Amino acid sequence: MPVQRKPARLRGQDIVKKEDFTGAVSATEPDWSRERAERLWSPSHRLLKSIRRYQAASGPFKKIIQAYWVFQHRFWSIVTAADIPINSRIGGGLLLPHPTGVVVHPESIIGPNCLLFQQVTVSGGVEIGGHVDIGAGAKLIGPLKIGDHVRIGANAVVTSDVASGTTVAGVPARVLNTGAID
Numbered sequence: 001m002p003v004q005r006k007p008a009r010l011r012g013q014d015i016v017k018k019e020d021f022t023g024a025v026s027a028t029e030p031d032w033s034r035e036r037a038e039r040l041w042s043p044s045h046r047l048l049k050s051i052r053r054y055q056a057a058s059g060p061f062k063k064i065i066q067a068y069w070v071f072q073h074r075f076w077s078i079v080t081a082a083d084i085p086i087n088s089r090i091g092g093g094l095l096l097p098h099p100t101g102v103v104v105h106p107e108s109i110i111g112p113n114c115l116l117f118q119q120v121t122v123s124g125g126v127e128i129g130g131h132v133d134i135g136a137g138a139k140l141i142g143p144l145k146i147g148d149h150v151r152i153g154a155n156a157v158v159t160s161d162v163a164s165g166t167t168v169a170g171v172p173a174r175v176l177n178t179g180a181i182d
C-alpha cells in the first residue's frame with residue numbers, strides 16, 4: 001500500500017511562483033492555519049499572535065489582557081524589526097515569511113490570506129484585496145486599491161490601482177500579464 005505523504009508545507013518563496021498561484025487560496029475566507037507557528041522560535045507568528053489577541057480581547061479584564069499583548073507586540077516588533085501597528089486591519093491568514101523591515105500604515109487595509117515578504121512598505125490609504133502576494137522590497141504608495149489574487153514583484157513601486165488576477169512589477173509598477181486565476 002502506498003505511503004500517504006502529508007502535503008508539503010506552504011513556504012513563502014514557493015507561493016509567488018506562477019505554477020502555484022492558483023485559485024486554491026481563497027481571497028475571502030481566511031485560512032488561519034497559515035498563522036499557526038510550527039516551531040517554538042517563530043517571531044513573525046508571535047508578532048501576529050500579539051496583534052490578533054490584542055484585537056480579540058474582551059470581558060472585564062480586557063484592559064489587562066490588552067496591556068499584556070501590547071507588551072508582547074512591542075517585544076516581537078523589536079525582534080522582527082517590523083512595524084505593524086497593533087490596531088492594523090489585516091484579514092486572517094497573513095504570511096510574513098521574513099518579517100524584517102515590513103512597515104504597514106495604520107490606515108491601510110489588508111485582505112485575507114495575503115503574503116508580505118521582507119521590507120514591504122504599505123503606506124496610508126492602501127486597500128489590499130484577498131490573496132495578494134507582495135515581493136521583497138515592494139512599496140505601495142496610496143491612495144490605491146489592489147484587487148484579489150494579485151502578485152506584486154520584488155522591489156515594485158505601486159502607485160496606482162491594480163486589477164484582480166494580475167501580476168505587476170517594476171518602478172513604477174506595470175502589469176506583466178492579465179491572466180485570470182482559475
Ligand SMILES: CC(=O)SCCNC(=O)CCNC(=O)[C@H](O)C(C)(C)COP(=O)(O)OP(=O)(O)OC[C@H]1O[C@@H](n2cnc3c(N)ncnc32)[C@H](O)[C@@H]1OP(=O)(O)O
Nearest residue numbers: 013016018117135136151152153154155167168169170176
Ligand atoms: C529569502 C527569500 O527567498 S525571500 C523571497 C523573495 N521573493 C520574492 O520577492 C519573489 C517576488 N516575485 C517576483 O518578483 C516574480 O518575478 C513575479 C511574481 C513578479 C513574476 O513572476 P513570473 O510570473 O514567474 O514572471 P517571470 O519570471 O516569467 O518574468 C516575466 C517578466 O517580468 C520581469 N520581471 C519579473 N520580476 C520582476 C520584478 N520584480 N521587477 C521587474 N521585472 C520583473 C522578467 O524579467 C520578465 O521580463 P521579460 O519578459 O522581459 O523577460
